[in-house]
Amino acid sequence: xxxxxxxDEAERERRAxxxxxxxxxxxxxxxxxxxxxxxxxxxIVTAFVFFILAGIQAALMRxxxxxxxxxxxxxxxxxxxxxxxxxTMMFLFAVPVMEAxxxxxxxxxxxxxxxxxxxxxxxxxYVYLFGGIMLYAxxxxxxxxxxxxxxxxxxxxxxxxxxxxVDMFAQLITFTEVAALxxxxxxxxxxxxxxxxxxSLNRMPLFVWAMLATAFMVIFAMPAVVSSSxxxxxxxxxxxxxxNPAEGGDALLWxxxxxxxxxxxxxxxxxxxxxxxxxxxxxxxxxPAFGYTALVLALIATGFVSFSLWVHHMFATGLxxxxxxxxxxxxxxxxxxxxxxxxxxxxxxxRGRPRFQTPLLFVVGFIVIFVLGGLxxxxxxxxxxxxxxxxxxxxxxxxxxxxxxxAVFPLIGGIYYxxxxxxxxxxxEPLGRWNFWTLFVGFNITFFPMHIVGLQGMPRRVxxxxxxxxxxxxxxxxxxxxxxxxxxxxxLIANVIRSARSGALAGDxxxxxxxxxxSTSSPPPVYxxxxxxxxxxxxxxxxxxxxxxxxxxxxxxxxxxxVTDVMDAEPVHLSDMPIPTIWPFISAVVTAGFFVTSIxxxxxxxxxxxxxFVALTGWFWPKQGEEGDTLEDKQAIPxxxxx
Amino acid sequence: MIIRSLTxxxxxxxxxxxxGLQAPLNPAGPSARSIAWLTWTFFTICGVVYAVTLSALxxxxxxxxxxxxxxxxxxxxxxxxxxxxxxxxxxTLVVLTISSIVAGRGLxxxxxxxxxxxxxxxxxWWWEFNYQDVAPSDWVNxxxxxxxxxxxxxxxxxxxRDVIHSFWVPNLQGKRDLIPGILxxxxxxxxxxxxxxxxxxxxxxxxxxxxxxxxVVQPVGEFQEWLRQQRQSAASPAxxxxxxxxxxxxxxxxxxxxxxxxTEAGSRVGPELTHVGSRRSIAxxxxxxxxxxxxxxxxxxxxxxxxxxxxxxxxxxxxxxxVVAYIQGLR
Numbered sequence: 005x006x007x008x009x010x011x012d013e014a015e016r017e018r019r020a021x022x023x024x025x026x027x028x029x030x031x032x033x034x035x036x037x038x039x040x041x042x043x044x045x046x047x048i049v050t051a052f053v054f055f056i057l058a059g060i061q062a063a064l065m066r067x068x069x070x071x072x073x074x075x076x077x078x079x080x081x082x083x084x085x086x087x088x089x090x091x092t093m094m095f096l097f098a099v100p101v102m103e104a105x106x107x108x109x110x111x112x113x114x115x116x117x118x119x120x121x122x123x124x125x126x127x128x129x130y131v132y133l134f135g136g137i138m139l140y141a142x143x144x145x146x147x148x149x150x151x152x153x154x155x156x157x158x159x160x161x162x163x164x165x166x167x168x169x170v171d172m173f174a175q176l177i178t179f180t181e182v183a184a185l186x187x188x189x190x191x192x193x194x195x196x197x198x199x200x201x202x203x204s205l206n207r208m209p210l211f212v213w214a215m216l217a218t219a220f221m222v223i224f225a226m227p228a229v230v231s232s233s234x235x236x237x238x239x240x241x242x243x244x245x246x247x248n249p250a251e252g253g254d255a256l257l258w259x260x261x262x263x264x265x266x267x268x269x270x271x272x273x274x275x276x277x278x279x280x281x282x283x284x285x286x287x288x289x290x291x292p293a294f295g296y297t298a299l300v301l302a303l304i305a306t307g308f309v310s311f312s313l314w315v316h317h318m319f320a321t322g323l324x325x326x327x328x329x330x331x332x333x334x335x336x337x338x339x340x341x342x343x344x345x346x347x348x349x350x351x352x353x354x355r356g357r358p359r360f361q362t363p364l365l366f367v368v369g370f371i372v373i374f375v376l377g378g379l380x381x382x383x384x385x386x387x388x389x390x391x392x393x394x395x396x397x398x399x400x401x402x403x404x405x406x407x408x409x410x411a412v413f414p415l416i417g418g419i420y421y422x423x424x425x426x427x428x429x430x431x432x433e434p435l436g437r438w439n440f441w442t443l444f445v446g447f448n449i450t451f452f453p454m455h456i457v458g459l460q461g462m463p464r465r466v467x468x469x470x471x472x473x474x475x476x477x478x479x480x481x482x483x484x485x486x487x488x489x490x491x492x493x494x495x496l497i498a499n500v501i502r503s504a505r506s507g508a509l510a511g512d513x514x515x516x517x518x519x520x521x522x523s524t525s526s527p528p529p530v531y532x533x534x535x536x537x538x539x540x541x542x543x544x545x546x547x548x549x550x551x552x553x554x555x556x557x558x559x560x561x562x563x564x565x566x567v568t569d570v571m572d573a574e575p576v577h578l579s580d581m582p583i584p585t586i587w588p589f590i591s592a593v594v595t596a597g598f599f600v601t602s603i604x605x606x607x608x609x610x611x612x613x614x615x616x617f618v619a620l621t622g623w624f625w626p627k628q629g630e631e632g633d634t635l636e637d638k639q640a641i642p643x644x645x646x647x
Numbered sequence: 648m649i650i651r652s653l654t655x656x657x658x659x660x661x662x663x664x665x666x667g668l669q670a671p672l673n674p675a676g677p678s679a680r681s682i683a684w685l686t687w688t689f690f691t692i693c694g695v696v697y698a699v700t701l702s703a704l705x706x707x708x709x710x711x712x713x714x715x716x717x718x719x720x721x722x723x724x725x726x727x728x729x730x731x732x733x734x735x736x737x738x739t740l741v742v743l744t745i746s747s748i749v750a751g752r753g754l755x756x757x758x759x760x761x762x763x764x765x766x767x768x769x770x771x772w773w774w775e776f777n778y779q780d781v782a783p784s785d786w787v788n789x790x791x792x793x794x795x796x797x798x799x800x801x802x803x804x805x806x807x808r809d810v811i812h813s814f815w816v817p818n819l820q821g822k823r824d825l826i827p828g829i830l831x832x833x834x835x836x837x838x839x840x841x842x843x844x845x846x847x848x849x850x851x852x853x854x855x856x857x858x859x860x861x862x863v864v865q866p867v868g869e870f871q872e873w874l875r876q877q878r879q880s881a882a883s884p885a886x887x888x889x890x891x892x893x894x895x896x897x898x899x900x901x902x903x904x905x906x907x908x909x910t911e912a913g914s915r916v917g918p919e920l921t922h923v924g925s926r927r928s929i930a931x932x933x934x935x936x937x938x939x940x941x942x943x944x945x946x947x948x949x950x951x952x953x954x955x956x957x958x959x960x961x962x963x964x965x966x967x968x969x970v971v972a973y974i975q976g977l978r
Binding site: 078079080083150151152156158159163164249250254255256291294295298320321322325328329332333336337339340343344346347348350351353354355356357358360368371372375376379380382383385386387388389390391392393394395396459460461463464465466467468469470473474 | 667668669670671672679681682685686689690693696697700701703704706707708710712716717721722725726728729732733736737740743744747748750751752754755771805809810811813815817820821822823824826827828829831832844846847848849850851852853854855856932953954
């Protein structure tokens with residue numbers, strides 16, 4: 005075959021792929037889209053919108069707390085704000101945005117053309133979106149939940165929170181847990197079955213490992229909160245007594261169930277961030293990962309141990325001290341994998357030749373902040389110490405250090421890092437540096453004084469405080485620092501908007517990175533890779549032979565992907581991806597209708613049964629030409645070389 | 648950054664040292680003292696760990712690069728360093744865990760003989776302290792003001808009648824949640840006579856911020872005298888105005904919620920008022936106990952504690968003044 009013929013062949017292949025994987029157009033097409041890049045981007049943008057809303061709420065709360073006995077916000081408004089702030093940050097920003105990074109990046113990093121179960125992916129996005137809209141509709145109509153993001157019963161029960169505010173809380177959890185579980189399942193299957201040939205488990209990028217650990221944590225943590233929020237809704241709607249001590253229920257049951265989910269939840273947010281940090285450090289030191297095996301084991305260990313910490317939120321409930329001691333030990337143990345990772349990253353920075361561009365700045369900032377948050381976490385693991393600082397501003401300081409420092413800083417670093425891949429344009433570097441320093445300084449000014457005011461006895465969740473307690477200065481400093489955080493947020497938004505239109509063109513691999521997503525164009529084409537790659541080493545692009553092998557035999561006239569085995573990513577068979585349809589959107593609409601109606605009547609289950617049946621039938625209706633060929637026809641052979 | 652943090656830390660230590668009605672690091676009893684000691688131990692060790700980690704980070708970032716950095720030997724050595732750092736981490740955590748458990752055991756040591764038992768009952772948004780005795784008629788009910796004998800062990804029986812609250816007097820002891828349906832105990836002791844402040848630490852609804860109480864530690868004799876005084880029924884109105892106030896109180900909505908022993912008011916919805924005149928503050932530390940505050944509070948408590956269970960009382964000025972006079976006379 006001559007070179008010209010080969011070029012023509014490649015061009016034909018490209019056109020065919022473009023047709024096959026085309027994103028549906030038109031108004032309706034917008035609701036049909038099911039490719040992981042579009043859904044991932046929508047997820048990320050939506051999550052950042054919620055992040056901004058929650059940030060505005062935080063700024064309002066800081067305004068109220070700036071001076072003692074302030075009356076900018078009354079208790080009713082303040083309590084709604086801190087509740088919705090917490091719920092938004094946990095359920096509508098942190099978890100979804102991390103999963104969204106996985107949705108966007110994992111298929112690209114492992115060299116496939118879409119995420120597994122693309123329709124479920126689209127469904128999950130709309131369920132999440134509708135949940136968020138419901139919460140904010142509630143807040144703007146003065147029906148926002150007001151019992152805190154972990155809404156302890158009996159305060160959240162029917163006797164002490166009449167009305168529908170707490171139901172909004174319970175149902176928002178239902179919305180987000182459905183969305184999160186869907187994404188978790190997609191990610192596990194994608195990572196286990198769709199990896200490029202050659203990407204055995206021990207060659208998987210650390211970010212993919214992190215998303216895998218996270219997805220499993222979601223799958224194991226969510227059932228507990230499914231039960232707890234459903235019990236709460238039943239108590240409130242049909243008069244069951246799961247949490248009513250007067251009728252044999254148990255108020256502590258809620259805390260056990262909620263924190264059995266709630267503590268892994270924190271690590272569900274944090275573990276993907278660890279993956280981002282590892283990716284950035286590998287790229288910006290231009291060296292292979294230091295301590296790859298240790299880092300992977302640390303991620304998995306974190307996942308496991310995170311399920312045995314939940315009682316450290318309940319040290320003050322009067323459980324027996326011997327039992328609590330086990331949770332002290334477990335909470336101390338989780339510091340070990342975190343420590344191992346920090347040490348490995350410092351070693352990687354020591355050994356490599358780090359290029360201090362914005363993504364790496366955010367990673368270094370992450371280490372500085374997160375280590376402090378981790379150490380204050382160690383102090384909270386101690387029962388006697390926790391009995392003093394539990395539910396004070398010390399805890400507020402601690403979890404902002406670990407969540408903003410541990411997750412948001414790496415996330416913003418990750419945005420600076422992957423923005424060129426997503427849009428084809430680099431974010432502005434000088435503005436990025438300003439952005440980093442503003443956020444870093446602002447963060448410490450805002451949250452460091454909270455340690456102190458907590459040790460001075462200021463409880464959390466108070467809408468005001470007396471002037472004579474000695475808390476005024478710290479609170480004023482915190483509010484002052486919040487101005488920097490607002491400025492930093494504005495800089496990030498400005499940078500994104502400006503660079504998306506007129507930023508420097510990125511090219512395929514602006515950072516000289518090692519993972520597969522950087523081998524395709526920026527932004528990636530609808531089919532991700534013209535030729536599905538074969539991986540030859542742990543750092544795919546750095547360990548590629550001069551004439552790299554690719555997968556052949558995958559059809560371009562239908563949405564076919566290569567399925568490989570779990571351990572070694574040996575090709576197993578080919579599988580068809582479903583074509584885009586409107587049904588996942590319709591299913592999400594009826595799901596949302598069901599969830600919202602069930603706030604008001606138990607008959608929602610009956611009313612919505614038929615629409616749900618219709619929607620799911622449409623979704624799963626077999627279409628002509630979509631059934632797969634027999635397995636025997638679909639043996640793919642990874643060619644030795646294209647030429 | 649470090650310098651700023653250190654400065655803040657120094658400021659903090661100074662601040663914690665001198666403020667202190669409600670400060671864990673300003674201990675006034677054996678439990679709080681051992682927790683404060685543990686806290687400083689933890690802070691010292693964690694501070695050293697932080698300083699070492701940060702120095703390593705700064706060194707890693709700032710150091711001059713050398714050609715042998717990429718040799719396998721360097722990686723091996725770094726591996727050893729990481730391994731050693733992990734081993735040190737594990738040992739540090741073991742030390743911290745053991746010291747924490749040892750300190751924790753001290754906090755739950757059973758009290759000695761002669762301990763005073765007090766029920767602490769949380770309500771939305773005030774505190775009820777019950778001093779039980781052999782004869783029920785000798786029981787004392789002291790809302791929002793916890794009197795303790797100095798140097799005597801005290802057992803708090805923690806209860807709640809509505810939602811979860813948390814009993815917390817940081818100068819004396821760590822906190823303990825009050826959970827409906829579950830009875831728990833907390834042991835504490837105050838060394839010296841003095842006054843401290845306690846506050847609800849578990850979010851309990853709109854007025855969680857205004858659910859504080861005063862702790863008055865007295866010499867044993869004075870404490871006994873206080874108990875004796877509190878056991879008595881309410882004082883009779885001393886003036887015509889106070890008498891009129893009592894009449895208004897008994898004929899209006901007041902008596903549907905409050906108890907004044909020795910009168911026909913006997914409801915337990917709100918705080919008992921038998922000796923309200925003897926207390927330093929009202930409305931769970933929200934207001935000082937004086938004529939102006941009482942007037943404001945009785946006229947419209949919602950202006951002070953929006954959401955509180957105390958309804959506005961549309962009394963005429965004369966009636967209101969009389970009720971305040973009556974209340975102030977209940978010493």
